[in-house]
Amino acid sequence: MPFLKLRRFFSRQHLQLPLPVDDEGIFGPSEVCASSSDSSRSPTPHGVLRSLPAPIPEDCDDQGYLDPDYVIFHAPAADPIDLGIAITEHDKEYSYGWNGEQRPLSLGSFDKRPFSFLGRGLGPSPTSSVDSEPESINPHLSILKLPDEVLRQVFLSYGTGTDSKPSARCGPLFLGQICRRWRTIVHYTPELWSSLTILAGNHVCVPRMPLLKAWLNRSKNCPLNLTIVYDGRMMERLGNFGSIDLVSELILTHSSRWHTMCFNYTRAKRLISMLSRIPPWGLPILHNVEISLRQRVAPPEQAPILSSLLSWAPSLRQLTCRGLAGLSQITIPTQLTHLDIEGLLSTKDCLALLRSGRQLQDCRFHMEHSQEESLDDSPLLVHPLRSLYISSQEHLGNFFDHLILPNLEDLGISARWTSARRLPPWPQRQFISLLSRSSPAIKSFAVRCLPMSDIELLESLLYMSDTLMNLEVYVVGGGEGGITITETAISALTFNDYHHNLCPKLDQLTLCGCVRAADGLLGGMLASRRTILYSPLSGCVVF
Template sequence: MNAPGGFLINLFITQEEAREARENLEQNQLLMASLDAEIARAQAALDQLVSQRSQAQKLLESNSAPSETEARAIREIIISKETSMERLEGEISEARLALESVALRRAQAGEESGLAPDNADTDIDGARTMLKGLLTERDQTHHALEAHRALLSPIRRIPHEVLCEIFIRCLPKNAYVEASVTQCPLLLTQISSNWRSIALSTPALWASITVNLSIKSCLPNPCLIQAWLARSGSCPLSFHIAESIRKDFYDPGMITSASILELYAPHYNRWQHIRLEYQDWRIDTGFATLPCDAPPQSLETLHLARDFWQSSEQAQLSLMLSAPRLCDCTWISNTDLGTFRAPFPQLAKLFLERPLYSDDFMHILNDCANLEACQFLVLASSPSSNVARPLSPFVLRHNLRTLDLTADLFGRLFSQLELPCLRELSARRYDIVPHPAPVWPHKEFMSLLSRSKCTLDALSLSDMDITPNQMSDCLRHTSASLQKLILTNDRRLRHTIVNDDVLRLLTWTRPDPGGTQVNICPRLSVIRLWDCHSSTDGVLADMIESRWKAGDGGPDEMLSIAFLMLDKTFVEDLRRLDVLNEERIGVVIVRREPLVP
């Protein structure tokens, strides 16, 4: 007989049994419904975890910042991983103890019976396998934990504009960037797709490049240079072309600076900082491809190095030199810069490696009213003899801050200058041929310092025959401001500038109310003595040590760098200077063999 609901009812059971069967059936139905609901919730939770894992995996493969929802899910994963790490560390400790215990029992059994149990090696192998598995699982969990922690790193939340600025500040400090995969900007394109996209869309990263040309190669190749230029947008351009090709090995199919300059010619008005170096003046520079109607409007720095310039290039050279914003010019050539329309009045820096006569030097300084730094090679003598030209009567007052002067005779030059703003002075003798009279014009130099009333920060003298007494006078006069002292000589001169008296003058002593020692140069931080000193062993170390360690009553600024050249006979000096360098790096010593008398 069929009961309602389609269930078969046994006619031989009682009504009580039938009621119990129906109640059991209802309970089973409720239980099944509850299980189905639990399964549904579990499946939903699993789907959510899979989704979170997929999202986290995508974030791990990018540099994007997670949303708030994703960040919450990542924090939950991190908590789970940290819990797993704690559990694994505990299990690893237990596994190590178990391995040690098994090994100990094996050793004890071997000592007692002379033979290890049959199952001892098996137990040890099993314990090692378990420990190895736990260590592997811990390493994987730690890797995943660190990866998920990195997802919450603040750098992922930095706006693109700020990241662009950070990228720009990662560029090398030198003015012209090398196209290297180990340096920015190319390095930035290898981190992630997001960083690559940002780097490629930041024009300022691609506004500078160095090109090296030889008979064998062009680095980087022209295709990369073109791509570099395309990425630079409308930014001002800086480029350095170094051509080391000689006409004797020139091939018509060879890539030269002319070929590279053609790539830059369409961007002529974006040129800002240019450095062009040529090895052979007979090879075409490519200047003929440049515009000839106006100078580059953005040009600020121009560095040109070539033995001679051809007449066909003079028009374009004059245009470049007349750029309205040009303020930094370096001219390395045997061709007279005065041949072209050099913008002397507007220049702030001018470096010339072409000999000038003293009158020309004075005229250039007079024309360069805004000049702050310059480097000149000046010949005071006439072209045909070693006799100086007549001295001009006037004294030129100029606001130069840095003067790098190479000359054969300095007296007449120092006598004609008044430099109240001078901070750095470098004087170098043009040749080391012995003169019948001293080259160093001490009287004129001291008059220059007194007349100028300048505060000299750096003094560099090369191949000068200044005496130790004269050097002491210079140090006393510049004592209050001097920070850098560089004294170098050609070894063949065998000339002594620094002796015991000079070193003791520079040696710092504690203030003594009753003493007569007066400390000088309290701000001296850099010193270089190169083939110019002769002293008693240990006196040099006394001076360096007195300025090397901080202490009460010490100088205003400690000595930070010392470049020294010493004979091996200075045993005490070398030993003590090495000890100072171990305490604080900064003493650079060149050891040499003593000069043969």
């Protein structure tokens, strides 16, 4: 598509289009009137189409957020494709093309012909027939024949995975600039407007409130996926909290459509104020919540943050928390299936969370706190748990002693430390006891910076040998205190047809900073396992 190709070639010549504001507050170049110094053309009421040798004006920032006054188009320096801008003049549509020469754009040099598409035909014109134009002249003829339903599905696929920040260079605002037909399809496809990132800080709000309101209104009744990033430190110095208050008030009016919410706040006060105003049972379809606080919150202050979400969200399945403490005081809803917690967690807190979440399938615990506390001697059976990732600075022996995980398939363990002397010893006996007691069919096993030997690693692999398909071993920080894969471990992993082999189903092996063996042994092990494919990744040796 020429408009997409257009973005890959830039020059210092920019085409400024003063744009009208439509009735819903979204700005686009679908109906731009132009005037020229040529006396044969009568001036039009909306503005002037002219070339600019200057850089992009300050009103259009480097992030590409749409300005209410104009949108900037970039003209390629030397591109043979024929570009064009849709112009409406006296109820007739025309396309003003450009032949690709490096010269300022002016209306006097443009060819005037019936408008059909950007460049050579970006949308049917009432004065021209699509079928009457041969495909050799109009290379976009096949696109013009696509029905609206097909284009709508293409737009939905195009919007998947793109940045949800309102920008004139991507997303629905970009698609709406192509032609009137595309703009109409985009405006009446609410799924394209269901994701949004809102930035509040420096006494401003991005996007601006008119665009934010129009964006949410165009999403109709679709479930909303919103990310709110609030930096209160910059606004506090200015004494202006108006923008975040307006954003909170507007977002709360759509709380019944919240599906995925991400709150990234510097302080908890503003978040508590917002969540405390959620009406009873006001979150009927909320499925995923992520809360990130860049300053630690004491347990008494965090209760209002989670109580509203957990009380009024019967459909909640995924919960992610960063910067919260004392989470053992919060009762996890029984319907929760995914839990990701990073904060001042102890072994008792983790066990309490696993005990309250009876349907948890995926848990990630980032433990930063340890204290002497009495624990129940009876092991905790967590039957539905499929994936467990633990990152800890402390000894994990008590945690392993109190768990039974019969259906565990994905296990990751990471030790976080600042020096080798602070690294606690690896609880090999408790870990082997957990594997023996649970008898899980582990398919993926990842260890990072664990103070275990390669012999202890091989002993652990014996309990998951029949099912293991992915093994990852990472050592960072120079390798001090982590696993060292020696010739003994490589020889044990070498496939042999004459006796029982360790991990016969292994098809992916990742070794990062931990191999201390001759290259010949490593190559021989890889050659013996012909199903393992080599693929380098981020400086690691991945097989």
